[in-house]
Amino acid sequence: MVDMNSYIALHKFGLGARQGEAQQIGSDPQAWLLAQLTDVSSTLDNYSLVSSQEGITLFYEYLNARRLENNSEQPMSVTSVNKKDRLAAFVADIDRIKSTEVMLDDNGVRGSSLADARNIFLDKKTKGSSTIAANKPSHTMLQQMYSNHYDEIGVRTTHAIMTPASFREALVRFWSDHFNVFSGKSLLGLVTSATMEREAIRPHVTGKFIDMLVAVESHPAMLVYLDNWISVGPNSFVGQEFGLGLNENLARETLELHTLGVDGGYTQDDIISYAKAITGWSFGNPNIQSQNMGAFIFEPLLHEPGPVTVMNKTYTGTGQDQGLEILADLAAHPSTAKFIAGKLARHFHSDNPPQSLIDRLEQAFTASQGDLLVVSAALVSAPEMWLGDFSKLRNSEEFVIAALRAFGFDTLTPSQSVFVFDAVTQVPFSYHAPDGWPKEEASWASSSILSARINLCNLLSGYVPNNVEPLTAAQELLGPILSQFTADAISAASSVEQGYTLLMMSPEFQRT
Amino acid sequence: MACNFSFNPTRRGLLQGAAGGMALALANARIGFSAAPSDQKLIVVILHGGMDGLNVVVPTFSDEYYAARPGIAIAPAGEPEGAIALTDGFGMHPAMPNLAQMYLKGEAAFLHAASAPYNQRSHFDGQDVLENGTTAAFGAQTGWLNRSIAVAPALPAGLGIGSTVTLVLTGEQPIASWAAPKVEQASTETVNKVLAMYGPDPVLQNALQGSIDIASIVGDLGNLGTGFEFSARAAGRIMSAPGGPGGCALAYGGWDTHANQGGASGTLAANLAQLDTALLALKEELGHQWSRTTVLVATEFGRTFNENGTGGTDHGVGGVSFLLGGAVRGRRILGDWPGLQSGQLYQNRDLLAANDLRALFKGVLRDHWGVDLSDLNNSVFPESSAIAPMENLLR
Numbered sequence: 001m002v003d004m005n006s007y008i009a010l011h012k013f014g015l016g017a018r019q020g021e022a023q024q025i026g027s028d029p030q031a032w033l034l035a036q037l038t039d040v041s042s043t044l045d046n047y048s049l050v051s052s053q054e055g056i057t058l059f060y061e062y063l064n065a066r067r068l069e070n071n072s073e074q075p076m077s078v079t080s081v082n083k084k085d086r087l088a089a090f091v092a093d094i095d096r097i098k099s100t101e102v103m104l105d106d107n108g109v110r111g112s113s114l115a116d117a118r119n120i121f122l123d124k125k126t127k128g129s130s131t132i133a134a135n136k137p138s139h140t141m142l143q144q145m146y147s148n149h150y151d152e153i154g155v156r157t158t159h160a161i162m163t164p165a166s167f168r169e170a171l172v173r174f175w176s177d178h179f180n181v182f183s184g185k186s187l188l189g190l191v192t193s194a195t196m197e198r199e200a201i202r203p204h205v206t207g208k209f210i211d212m213l214v215a216v217e218s219h220p221a222m223l224v225y226l227d228n229w230i231s232v233g234p235n236s237f238v239g240q241e242f243g244l245g246l247n248e249n250l251a252r253e254t255l256e257l258h259t260l261g262v263d264g265g266y267t268q269d270d271i272i273s274y275a276k277a278i279t280g281w282s283f284g285n286p287n288i289q290s291q292n293m294g295a296f297i298f299e300p301l302l303h304e305p306g307p308v309t310v311m312n313k314t315y316t317g318t319g320q321d322q323g324l325e326i327l328a329d330l331a332a333h334p335s336t337a338k339f340i341a342g343k344l345a346r347h348f349h350s351d352n353p354p355q356s357l358i359d360r361l362e363q364a365f366t367a368s369q370g371d372l373l374v375v376s377a378a379l380v381s382a383p384e385m386w387l388g389d390f391s392k393l394r395n396s397e398e399f400v401i402a403a404l405r406a407f408g409f410d411t412l413t414p415s416q417s418v419f420v421f422d423a424v425t426q427v428p429f430s431y432h433a434p435d436g437w438p439k440e441e442a443s444w445a446s447s448s449i450l451s452a453r454i455n456l457c458n459l460l461s462g463y464v465p466n467n468v469e470p471l472t473a474a475q476e477l478l479g480p481i482l483s484q485f486t487a488d489a490i491s492a493a494s495s496v497e498q499g500y501t502l503l504m505m506s507p508e509f510q511r512t
Numbered sequence: 513m514a515c516n517f518s519f520n521p522t523r524r525g526l527l528q529g530a531a532g533g534m535a536l537a538l539a540n541a542r543i544g545f546s547a548a549p550s551d552q553k554l555i556v557v558i559l560h561g562g563m564d565g566l567n568v569v570v571p572t573f574s575d576e577y578y579a580a581r582p583g584i585a586i587a588p589a590g591e592p593e594g595a596i597a598l599t600d601g602f603g604m605h606p607a608m609p610n611l612a613q614m615y616l617k618g619e620a621a622f623l624h625a626a627s628a629p630y631n632q633r634s635h636f637d638g639q640d641v642l643e644n645g646t647t648a649a650f651g652a653q654t655g656w657l658n659r660s661i662a663v664a665p666a667l668p669a670g671l672g673i674g675s676t677v678t679l680v681l682t683g684e685q686p687i688a689s690w691a692a693p694k695v696e697q698a699s700t701e702t703v704n705k706v707l708a709m710y711g712p713d714p715v716l717q718n719a720l721q722g723s724i725d726i727a728s729i730v731g732d733l734g735n736l737g738t739g740f741e742f743s744a745r746a747a748g749r750i751m752s753a754p755g756g757p758g759g760c761a762l763a764y765g766g767w768d769t770h771a772n773q774g775g776a777s778g779t780l781a782a783n784l785a786q787l788d789t790a791l792l793a794l795k796e797e798l799g800h801q802w803s804r805t806t807v808l809v810a811t812e813f814g815r816t817f818n819e820n821g822t823g824g825t826d827h828g829v830g831g832v833s834f835l836l837g838g839a840v841r842g843r844r845i846l847g848d849w850p851g852l853q854s855g856q857l858y859q860n861r862d863l864l865a866a867n868d869l870r871a872l873f874k875g876v877l878r879d880h881w882g883v884d885l886s887d888l889n890n891s892v893f894p895e896s897s898a899i900a901p902m903e904n905l906l907r
Binding site: 501 | 633634636640649650653672675676686688689690691693694695696697698699701702703705706708709710711712713715716719720722723725726727821822827
């Protein structure tokens, strides 16, 4: 008999039980969870995924191809040796790049590709459509950018379904949402958003918070999403020559959402000062530091010169170190520990976690100077997590992954992965605002979302890879969490498929 | 059709001392109905992508317009494939005969050269500003329609159409939601068995009951039409049910016509025809309640004045908004017209946004829902007291 704590480990910490998994946990579920924190397969290094650097390179090749196809526009000047010409070309490009903004449907997926995915899932064949003629080189490049993005979603989904270390995957998702980026923020967003998780989040998920913070704030995905790549110091060379100015978007969200929290004690002046400090944080492009194409760069010609003061401390650095020093202080600020602790507790415990849990996590964060291995371990050992509270409603992505794990959907194609998330309105990297997906129950317990979940379960039930009996599966997957009331409902199903639907839709499966 | 609505708007529930936490959960799932007999319907349609206003409400009096758009301009009324004559020298794109007729009958008015307070030409930020009601992207995490519901005296219930409720209607006020099914629907028997299983979980039970209630109002999906008409017809049916919601938001995309947008026919025309059909569908479904209905149609920006090199238009600033419904004082072009001559354009490329959309929205919210001016200036459109509501929009 597997005890309750194993199921708490599987559902409340991890992403849901696979059949047979509960038996493998052994007598010490906490040790089982702690061992996951050092799992290295979660880096996803063994899949030939395209890096953000390669993605950005492809994007500029696409842009150039479009220009050559539309004779009205001049190709980018990438050969000029004159620095000012090249900077002028950089400035001229900004509007053009913005207008590559991907027009996504309500769920952040391109309609034609989604229709393809749906038909693939249903074993139907269809042809996609695009406004670009299929014989143009740019058409192939555009398709490649989408395909790379879907591959990335496919791999992270399949990994989440199959991994025996799903607690670590849950942590990856927590941090990825904490640093939310949007795939629809221009085609540059498409080629960088999903890769940011793999390049900046996964390597640090049990490392130091400051290292993850720096990796994220200097990643092209974040620099694009919150406009820092085109934020220019008014007194920098480019600011003076071309009349460009500050964009404080990234600075604001770094303080409000990534570190201190909205009541963390900063002012509008602090935002502006920090925004000045990180001017010049950009990435190599055809016109600026093209030798570092697609990689992070610090560009002095964009950087606002002079010292800045953030939260009563003056930073006199003259290059990238100015911003880095501020980030280090933000990461170490007591407000940051408090803010992160509260978010972790609400994510893993419930919408209204006990204050004692928040305090415990805050203390671990502070005492370890933001060591996320220590903070994650503190979550595991927190008694509040083991009291059998299953009130947290899974969001739609968590629900889908739990369902796919439960029935071993191990061979989904990338398109199928995108399709199942779209069916319940939570395609990864498609949330437009920087605060990440809604967190509270009220956002997910809506009539339209529940209805969509039932319809998806109904569909998945027809494709369950093994032919386990529904009640047996329920007992296996939920153990002592399963109530007699729900067990009776599943037993009374009029077909095996309906039994699976009832299992996945049961309150015990919807909540953790 | 027996519709058994529960009545659960949070605020009133709390005022009446109902169980606090439960009221929120229940209201989220169910269509609350307003007890007020004079239920005023307000529907907001957000056109994502930036609709090319100059080819929709066409300045057929302008030589500059025809010079700037040699390949895509809409001919004046009376010419082959020409516009439908409105007033003041403007013409309606020929793909929108129903809207033109509403205009001519006095049920529609158009605000041209209008925009939310945003001029940076990004869809993503522009949509955010249009819907969050502030002057900055991410300036608020909730939408102005949701915040209006919170302060409207009649406590209208909100209805979101679409699997993702568009930002303008999201926020603290709970709303009902309905979305076209993306995959084949589970059978009624299965849904009822799931519902029965939710006895011990009232939050899920009420959310699912709400879904069943709404589905029963919407009825046969087969006679809802296709495309955007499908959503509009569903919205109209749900709103016009006895005690149905008073506020609703829908989003419709596909307006980003950078290339080959066409003129009297083509990509833009096809989208306009869908929108035209959908607006008529709203009127048909609302039936006698149309006389108490106001529909606002807005987009995040207009497009460049000049046709571009690929037969399309790029992101601009000033666009056009529609105000229609039985409650509207129509047959009018509203606001200021900044002109299309050299020097009158914004940055020498776009129709100037001479009119702030917040003035239109505020005028409607004040006169249709009775929202107090101080609420409009502070909570609904924060720090907007400099933007006065437009007057005499409604009958």
